[in-house]
Amino acid sequence: MVDLNIQYRQLQDEIEGGMRSVLEKCQFILGPNVAAFEEEAAAFLGAGHSVAVASGTDALHLALAAAGIGPGDEVITTPFTFIATAEAIRYLGAVPVFVDIDPRTFNIDPEKISAAVTPATRAVLPVHLFGQPADMDPIVSLCERHGLLLLEDCAQSFGAAYGGKMTGTIGSFGCFSFFPSKNLGCYGDGGMITTVSSEHADSVRMLRNHGSRQRYHHDVIGYNSRLDELQAVVLRAKLKRIEQYNQGRRRVADLYNEMLAGTDLVLPFQDGKGTHVFHQYTVLTTRRDGIMDALKAADIASAVYYPIPLHRQKVFAAQYRSVSLPVAEATASQCLSLPMFPEMTEEQVRTVTDVIKGVLS
Ligand SMILES: *Cc1c(COP(=O)(O)O)cnc(C)c1O
Numbered sequence: 001m002v003d004l005n006i007q008y009r010q011l012q013d014e015i016e017g018g019m020r021s022v023l024e025k026c027q028f029i030l031g032p033n034v035a036a037f038e039e040e041a042a043a044f045l046g047a048g049h050s051v052a053v054a055s056g057t058d059a060l061h062l063a064l065a066a067a068g069i070g071p072g073d074e075v076i077t078t079p080f081t082f083i084a085t086a087e088a089i090r091y092l093g094a095v096p097v098f099v100d101i102d103p104r105t106f107n108i109d110p111e112k113i114s115a116a117v118t119p120a121t122r123a124v125l126p127v128h129l130f131g132q133p134a135d136m137d138p139i140v141s142l143c144e145r146h147g148l149l150l151l152e153d154c155a156q157s158f159g160a161a162y163g164g165k166m167t168g169t170i171g172s173f174g175c176f177s178f179f180p181s182k183n184l185g186c187y188g189d190g191g192m193i194t195t196v197s198s199e200h201a202d203s204v205r206m207l208r209n210h211g212s213r214q215r216y217h218h219d220v221i222g223y224n225s226r227l228d229e230l231q232a233v234v235l236r237a238k239l240k241r242i243e244q245y246n247q248g249r250r251r252v253a254d255l256y257n258e259m260l261a262g263t264d265l266v267l268p269f270q271d272g273k274g275t276h277v278f279h280q281y282t283v284l285t286t287r288r289d290g291i292m293d294a295l296k297a298a299d300i301a302s303a304v305y306y307p308i309p310l311h312r313q314k315v316f317a318a319q320y321r322s323v324s325l326p327v328a329e330a331t332a333s334q335c336l337s338l339p340m341f342p343e344m345t346e347e348q349v350r351t352v353t354d355v356i357k358g359v360l361s
Contacts, residue, residue: 001301002181002341007245011237018233030209033232038192040239044159045166047174047194049201052227053208056155056177059191060088062225063173064123066193066203067149069094073122077153078108079309080328081127084177085153086310089125097121098311100325104269106130106282106335109327110138114146123149128157128167130282130305130337131183131249133274136162136170143171151175154194158184159246162274168194178235183249183279184242186231248342249278255346256281256338259353263360266334280305284334287359291336294359300352303337 008015022033034052042050053059069075071093077085079098086096099116102109108126124143126134134152143150150171154160157167158176168174178190193204206213211222238245253276257267266284270276282305285291295302309328311320338352 001303001337001339003343004180004185004341006341006343007238011234014237015234018237019230022229022233028229030226031229031232033229033236034227037227037232037236037239040236041192042194044239044242045168045174045194047166047169048196049198050192050194051201051204051208052232053191053193053204054225054227055189056175056179056182056191057084057088058208058223058225059175059177059193060084060125060151060153061091062204062207062223063151063175063193063195064088064092064094064125065207066200067123067151067173069122069149072120074118074120075123075125076108076113076116076121076148077125078127078129078328079311079325080106080306080331081129081153081310082155082306083310083313083315084155085125085127086316094122095120096310096316098309098320098323098325098328100327101331102135103327103331105132105135105271106331107132107134108139110135110142113139113142117142117146117148121146121148123151125151125153127153127155128160128274130268131157131160131246131277131279132268132270133157133160133162133167133276135271135273137273140170155179155182156279157277158182159242160275160277167274169196172197173200178231183246183277184235184238186234186238188228188231190227190231190235192227245342246277248344249340250276252340252342252344252349253278253281255344255349256353259350260356263357265356265360278340280337281340282335282337284331285336286334288334288336290359291356294355295352298351298355300355301339304335305337306335307332
């Protein structure tokens with residue numbers, strides 16, 4: 001799906017040089033590279049503050065905790081996402097309330113949110129899935145109207161913008177993942193929270209470090225969720241090139257669009273409201289198994305993100321038995337993600353699309 005080796009080879013001197021100096025100084029956790037990365041990422045995104053944490057899942061967990069979400073609170077989110085979005089809600093004893101998605105963008109459908117608001121609703125957590133920003137304007141107005149907090153799951157959308165703002169700077173908190181395969185990825189686990197509020201930033205900083213502002217003084221029960229210096233070295237090198245990488249993804253998406261035009265695949269829809277950074281290039285097809293088999297036979301990867309919507313996962317199924325979200329269910333049965341990385345060549349895209357066309361013809 002991705003060739004991470006290309007960027008490593010391009011950045012090898014910078015990354016290995018940075019890592020060597022970390023190893024020589026032996027300062028591994030929350031050191032100068034983490035601090036510099038936080039500043040550089042906040043500047044790039046136009047976020048007031050950014051706080052690096054140990055993973056994207058932790059970013060969601062700590063942001064929800066800092067937002068004061070707790071037992072019995074309802075958080076509205078999408079069923080068509082990675083499990084971590086809902087897991088983080090459950091870590092706090094809160095209840096994920098799933099609202100169906102837009103069939104074209106695969107993001108939460110803003111028009112369906114207000115029907116899900118109850119007196120227990122505290123927050124809305126849209127995901128900018130596959131790199132395309134959710135339609136935030138109506139979601140922002142709805143949150144203002146109902147007095148709800150807005151948090152963004154930006155695990156797949158680093159550098160994607162909506163209405164002149166980067167994702168992660170629209171709601172009260174932005175939650176990012178730097179898992180290696182994400183469009184900004186490190187060489188292990190990593191994550192980050194953005195926020196405009198200095199109080200919120202302070203809460204998250206405290207929560208990531210055992211509830212402590214000052215060493216061995218603990219104000220609240222916190223967590224161990226810190227980014228390490230070696231990961232920050234990788235992230236600083238890649239952050240400098242993120243626009244070029246995202247541009248590369250858009251170029252690959254254009255090539256796919258061109259070469260797959262006229263087939264009966266439903267190609268990714270761009271709503272034109274935000275910039276899509278194509279973390280994934282995901283099509284809809286009723287012939288998914290046949291296409292996947294043919295790609296596999298040609299030694300080409302493909303993947304189903306996501307085969308089971310969250311309300312149908314074993315862990316949630318009993319609680320959500322009466323919930324029906326037909327668009328998410330239909331999308332999960334037809335979605336197929338094709339290989340996507342910034343450096344993919346026209347020839348590689350053609351090889352993939354030729355195999356697909358062979359199945360469809
Ligand atoms: C990857 C991902 C996460 C979790 O990030 P980790 O760094 O793997 O913990 C959360 N939400 C979405 C939408 C993701 O894609």
